[in-house]
Amino acid sequence: MEKYSSVFGEVESQVRSYCRKFPVEFSKAHNSELFAKDGTRYIDFLDVAGSMNYGHNNPYIKKAIMDYLAEDTIINALDLYTEAKAAFLETMEKQILEPRNLDYKVMCCGPTGTNAIEAALKLARKNKKRTNIFAFSGAFHGMSLGSLAMTTDQTSREGAGVPLNNVTFVPYENKRVDSIEYIRHTLEDDHSGVAIPAAIFVETTQAEGGINVSSVDFLRELRAICDEYDILLVVDDIQVGNGRTGYFFSFERAGIVPDMVVLSKSISGFGMPMSLLLMKPELDIFRPAEHNGTFRGNQLSFVGGKAGIEFFNEHHIGEEVQRKAKIIDEFMKNEIIPIDSRLAYRGIGMIWGIDFMKIDAKKALDCSHACFDKGLIIELAGRHDSVLKLMPALTIEDEVLMEGLEIIKVSVIEVLK
Ligand SMILES: Cc1ncc(COP(=O)(O)O)c(C=O)c1O
Incomplete structure (x- = not known):
């Protein structure tokens, strides 16, 4: 049987990318396993780029959506008041924000992460009446022009077709600078040539940038700098929120409170499109419809999102992630690094990277191919795509996790031999 239909090559635009790396036609999925149309099983360490944190076809969330669909309920509703949205907002407030003492207004944005990033950019600039924004080297914030202006990888930037501006890049936490x-020096020096920004946008762990985990001190210092200079701190939690780091919000480990938080990917619980901008109440100054969009009211996303939050709390997903993080960390230390001491690994919670840069960045690609041949779907990240990125669903069974890790080990040995 053909591994995939020729219709993709004939009809679909060549911009498609993930499918080129994993060229089979998928049809079914269960928790952390995907099945191709010929029935071949794959372990999924890609997790739809972090949008399936609670597993494919999570039964609890699926039931909530199926029950909702069984009636003639509202499916899309712009930003009209609906029962599904009320239930989601109440759950967000009672089960996520209140227990963490977080006082945020919730803005429902267009369906993709980048739309909520655009909203955050606009709102920061409107509040502070400044145009400049600080973003970090290695950052990834999305593909629309505002977000792209804060995204660092050259291929993505070259696609813009216009200058990307009003952003100053500063180095992410690293060993050299x-x-x-x-940042302090740039802000203090009235001859730095850099305008005080409206906001600093940060990923507390950079995912696409190569699994760079910032320290708690770094995040606290950023908060302090923002307070000193009246700058807004915006955390992009699109990829590492929703429990990925072992906490619902990734910044919880630092005990800081950002001025705005952006969520998307796993927030709908079931892989459906949804994005949110959380903001401190005093920042909530958009006029009605000043940031608009048809698909801000996907009711299935609200239903899934409510069930996802319930699932997260009832199944103690935060603790579960911290337990599995230890398994992965031990495996890296004891099974991967001994293969070649030039390998490095980094990670937190259930997002980890194996860095091949000191050997040869291309070996990471070879390794992902070797993994795929053995039934593991795994992506690359970082400079020159030198980092093999492990990002299974938070709900992955221990045996499947170990099976995936063993495939990585065998593949690393194979490509480095
Ligand atoms: C940290 C981060 N921000 C923003 C985005 C953009 O989200 P979307 O692709 O839904 O527009 C992504 C997507 O990978 C991301 O990882």
């Missing part, structure tokens, strides 16, 4: 000192 004291990033906090750099």
Whole structure:
């Protein structure tokens, strides 16, 4: 049987990308396993780029959606008041925000992460009446022009077709430059040539940038700098929110409160389109319809989102992630690094990377191919795509997790031999 239909090559635009790396036609999925149309099983360490944190076809969330669909309920509703949205907002407030003492207004944005990033950019600039924004080297915030202006990888930027501006890049926490000192110096020096920004946008762990986990001190210093200079701190939690790091919000480990938080990907619980901008109430100054969009009211996303939050709390997903993080960490330390001491690994919660840069970045690609041949779907990230990125569903069974890790081990040995 053909592994995939020729219709993709004949009809679909060549911009398609993931399918080129994993060229089979998928048809079914269960938790952390995908099945191709010929029945071949794959372990999924890609997790639809972090949008299936609670597993494919999570039965609890699926039931909520099926029950909702069984009636003639509202499916899309712009931003009209609906029962499904009321239930989601109440659950968000009672089960996520209140227990964490977070006082945020919730803005329902267009369906993709980048739309909520655009909203955050507009709102930051409107509040502070400044145009400049600080973003970090290695950052990824999305593909629409505002978000792209804060995204660093050259291929994505070249697609813009217009200058990407009004953003100043500063170094993310790293071993060579004291990033906090750099930012402070830039802001203090009235001859730095850099305008004070409206906001600093940060991913507390950079995912696409190569699994760079910032320290708690770094995040606290950023908060302090923002307070000192009246700058807004915006956390992009699109990929590492929803429990990925072992907490619902990734910034919880630092005990900081951002001025705005952006959520998307797994927030709908079931892989459906949804994005949210959370903001401190005093920042909520958009006029009605000033940031608009037809698909801000996907009711299935609200239903899934409510069930996803319930699932997260009832199944103690945060603790579960911290337990599995130890398994992955141990495996990296004891089974991967001994293969070749030039390998490096980094990670937190259930997002990890194996960095091949000191050997040869291309070996990461070879390794992902070797993994795929053995039935594991795994992506690359970072500079020169040198990092093999492990991002299974948070609900992955221990045996499946170990099976995936073993495939990685065998593949690393194979490509480095
Ligand atoms: C951290 C981060 N921000 C923003 C985005 C953009 O989200 P979307 O692709 O839904 O527009 C992504 C997507 O990968 C992301 O990882």
